[in-house]
Structure formats: structure tokens, C-alpha cells
Amino acid sequence: MTKGKVLAIGGIFFKCKNPKEMEEWYLQNLGILPASGNVMWEQEKGPALVAPFPANTKYFGDNNQSFMINLRVQNLNQLLEDLKNKNVKIDSELIEEEYGKFAWIYDPEGNKIELWEAP
Numbered sequence: 001m002t003k004g005k006v007l008a009i010g011g012i013f014f015k016c017k018n019p020k021e022m023e024e025w026y027l028q029n030l031g032i033l034p035a036s037g038n039v040m041w042e043q044e045k046g047p048a049l050v051a052p053f054p055a056n057t058k059y060f061g062d063n064n065q066s067f068m069i070n071l072r073v074q075n076l077n078q079l080l081e082d083l084k085n086k087n088v089k090i091d092s093e094l095i096e097e098e099y100g101k102f103a104w105i106y107d108p109e110g111n112k113i114e115l116w117e118a119p
Contacts, residue, residue: 009048011035012069016109025108029088030071046072046118061104061112069113076101076117 016022023034033041049070053059060068073079080103084090091104091112101117 073115
């Protein structure tokens, strides 16, 4: 008998005021296909973290935000330029570490999203 194990993140589910509008925003700005469609978004194989943070962390921005999505990206600088041209709210901070470059954007309801380009 094969031992059961978790293989990957199968979805990210969150509450919002207008799901249709939010699906459209994620599609138009990040290329993530909507859950209501007939085709699912296919991720590229790669690492993912599951990292608990203290309840009082400031890392997620708004104290009401209980989770933050981290998206692996290609060519972070170009993506940020494209998002800027679409009037997406972008955090002014950009961090470069030995394990990659990081930037943060916000969806229409103010949810902070971390963008990560691996080295």
C-alpha cells in the first residue's frame, strides 16, 4: 500500500466582496485563470513554502489580512512595469536577497501579494 502524502498546493481560496471582479483582476494582471472557467491554471513545477507567521506580524500589511499569496514570477522588473501601466498598486519596497528578488502588489480589495523571482 502506498503511503499518503501531500504533493502540492491545489488551490488558494479566499473571501472577497465581488468574486467575479476579483477573478477578472487576477486574470488580467497576473494571468491566473479563473476558478469558474473550464480550464485550470497550470503552475510550473518548483518550490513552495508553507510558513506560519506570528499573529501580530506586520509582514502581510493590513492587520485584517490573515494570509498572503507568494507567486513565483519570471522577469520581476518587467512584470512590475506592466502592472504599473495597468495602475496596479505596487509597494515601493523591492528587496534582493541571495534567494531571490521580492516585490509586493495589492489586489482591488487591498490584499497584499508577494512576487518572488528566484535567483
